[in-house]
Amino acid sequence: RIVYVNGEYLAEAEARISIFDRGFLMADGVYEVTSVLDGKLIDFDGHAKRLQRSMDELDMRAPVTTEELLDIHRELVRKNEITEGMIYLQVTRGSAGDRDFAFPDPETTEPTIVLFTQAKPGLADNPAAKKGIRVIGIEDIRWGRRDIKTVQLLYPSMGKMMAKKAGADDAWMIEDGFVTEGTSNNAYIVKGDTIITRALSNDILHGITRAAVLRFAREAQMKVEERSFTIDEAKEADEAFVTSASTFVMPVVEIDGQTIGEGVPGKVAPRLREIYLEESRKAAV
Ligand code: PMP
Numbered sequence: 041r042i043v044y045v046n047g048e049y050l051a052e053a054e055a056r057i058s059i060f061d062r063g064f065l066m067a068d069g070v071y072e073v074t075s076v077l078d079g080k081l082i083d084f085d086g087h088a089k090r091l092q093r094s095m096d097e098l099d100m101r102a103p104v105t106t107e108e109l110l111d112i113h114r115e116l117v118r119k120n121e122i123t124e125g126m127i128y129l130q131v132t133r134g135s136a137g138d139r140d141f142a143f144p145d146p147e148t149t150e151p152t153i154v155l156f157t158q159a160k161p162g163l164a165d166n167p168a169a170k171k172g173i174r175v176i177g178i179e180d181i182r183w184g185r186r187d188i189k190t191v192q193l194l195y196p197s198m199g200k201m202m203a204k205k206a207g208a209d210d211a212w213m214i215e216d217g218f219v220t221e222g223t224s225n226n227a228y229i230v231k232g233d234t235i236i237t238r239a240l241s242n243d244i245l246h247g248i249t250r251a252a253v254l255r256f257a258r259e260a261q262m263k264v265e266e267r268s269f270t271i272d273e274a275k276e277a278d279e280a281f282v283t284s285a286s287t288f289v290m291p292v293v294e295i296d297g298q299t300i301g302e303g304v305p306g307k308v309a310p311r312l313r314e315i316y317l318e319e320s321r322k323a324a325v
Contacts, residue, residue: 042119044112044155046103049119052156061152063132065139067192069152070094071130073285074113076122076157077164077317080324081113083285086248091131094189100133101146103153110325116157125160126286129153130191164288164317172293172305173209173282177271178202180213180220187242196223210282212295215243218268222282225290226250229269230279230308239266249283249316256315262308271295279306289313 045055063069072087088106095102104112113127132152136144182195199211200223212227213220220238221227226247228237235257240246257264274280280292280300289312291305 041156042116043157044116044153046150046153049115055154057152057154058135058137060135060137060139061132062135062144063130063152063191065135066141067190068098068143069130069132069191070098070100070189071128071191072189074127074129075163075285075288076117076125076127077321077324079117079123080321081110081117081127082320082324083248083252084110084113084325086251087129087285090189090246090248091129095131097185097188098133098190099143099146100131101151103131103151112155116155120157120159122157122159123161124163126158126163127155128158129155132191160286163286166287166290168209169288169290169310169313170305172291174207174294175210175212175222175280175282175292176203176206176208176296177214177219178211180215182213185242186220186244187240187246189245199223208294212271212274214271217270219271219274220244222284225282225284225287227274227292228281228283228309229274229277230281230306231277233308234263234265235308235312236265236267236269236277238268247283247285249285249288252320253283253289253312253316256319257312260311260315275300277301279308281309281312283316288316 041052043052043055072091074087075082134149134152203211211223219227221244275295275298278301282290291309
């Protein structure tokens, strides 16, 4: 696999980062995951804008322009012959050659940028989308700036493991009784003909897929309510689903062992998945 590191395209075994990099020592880094369908980038603009916002919120310097970023994405897709899959991008504050809690001087410290591809044939045709996934509720003990897409992913990883241990696929995190989001996706329920999902705030990641799906839902005259819901309300819902760049729209058919609706994907989530895939393929770059 050919990867990109700080201006160079290299074989992955040749790629190197300093052991003093703050991404490694302090999780002082941000990331994005963009999916590739038909060899093209899905929602690239949204991901580039959110990356800029994450860097701004952390006073991190952008290592490349958005135009350069698009070129790098395309070049990696080409070099690795990706038809369906993902591109992972990470930017860290870099390092001043020592370990220090204070940020190094941004004038003299180069940020680190790394990108690599992951081929995922069958990403759009994922069989899990036909069956739906099972989730469990767990406490949300993450920090208070979940709107910044940092690489501090230890708790979401632990959540995923708790889910696997419980025989489920993923976890929905709960704070003050209300569902915040999934370990790596935004969470939704459907009641009657209304789609309900938590409103944007610092408590959740502002999903790029979420923005697109809500726009398509409204364009298709579906009702959307942006408000918090409890895990108990979710268990009584007609449908549940999650969205993310790598799973698009994924039905949820079980929460804490309780069946949602008929225990199979309902009408709304599969329809939204279809619309999302169709529209974003058309808009892919
Ligand atoms: N919430 C969290 C915590 C996530 O990690 C992700 C995916 N990275 C999302 C939501 C979904 O965001 P997006 O649609 O931009 O992939």
